[in-house]
Amino acid sequence: MKNLLLTVVVFLSFQFLEAKEVCWCAFEVISENGKYLASIRPADDNEVNPGWKNDWKIQVYELIEDSRKLLWESAYTYSGKATGILSNDGQFFTYVENWYNKENPIVHIYKNGHQVHSPINGKSLDIPRRKLKKGELHYYWLTETGNPYAYEVDATGDSFLVINAIDGQQFKVDLKHGTFKEES
Numbered sequence: 001m002k003n004l005l006l007t008v009v010v011f012l013s014f015q016f017l018e019a020k021e022v023c024w025c026a027f028e029v030i031s032e033n034g035k036y037l038a039s040i041r042p043a044d045d046n047e048v049n050p051g052w053k054n055d056w057k058i059q060v061y062e063l064i065e066d067s068r069k070l071l072w073e074s075a076y077t078y079s080g081k082a083t084g085i086l087s088n089d090g091q092f093f094t095y096v097e098n099w100y101n102k103e104n105p106i107v108h109i110y111k112n113g114h115q116v117h118s119p120i121n122g123k124s125l126d127i128p129r130r131k132l133k134k135g136e137l138h139y140y141w142l143t144e145t146g147n148p149y150a151y152e153v154d155a156t157g158d159s160f161l162v163i164n165a166i167d168g169q170q171f172k173v174d175l176k177h178g179t180f181k182e183e184s
Helices: 002-019
Strands: 027-030 036-042 056-064 067-076 092-096 107-111 114-116 149-153 159-164 170-174
Touching (some): 067 114, 092 149, 092 159, 107 159
Antiparallel strands (some): 092 107, 107 114, 149 159
C-alpha cells in the first residue's frame, strides 16, 4: 500500500512539474517597435476555462493611437506556452518550442493569416545529446542566456529568424518557407 501511495505521489509531482510551464491562457505579444500586437486566445470568445482541447486563434492588430486595427487572423496551434515574437511590420508571429523533439516541428511561423509549415525538428539541428539540458520530463535546447530567438533583416530587407541553441550554434530560418536560410 505504501508503494502504491508513493508511486501516485511521484506521478502527480511530475505532472505538476510539467504543468507549471504550461498555462493554457490567453496572452498578448507586442512587437519590438510597439506598433503591432498579437492576441492569442480561444477561438470561442465565450470559453471560460480554455485548455488543450480547445481551438485557438491568433489575431494581429496595428496599434493606432488608442485603437486597434485588425490586420489578420488565423487558427493557432497552441502548446500551452504563452510566448512568441511578433515582427516589427506585423506580418510574422513566431513561436519556437523549447522542448527538444526529434520528430515534431519545433518552429511555428504565422504569416499574414496563414501558418507556414516548417519541417525543422530536433533531428535537423544536430545538437549532441550531452549538450541538451535535462529537465524533469523534457530536454531543452534553446540558449538560457540572452534572447533565444529574434528577428533580423537581411540586405534585401527581408526578415528572417535567428535561433540561439544551448550548445552555441545559431540557426537562421527563412520565414517565408520555414526552412534554414541559405547563406549568401
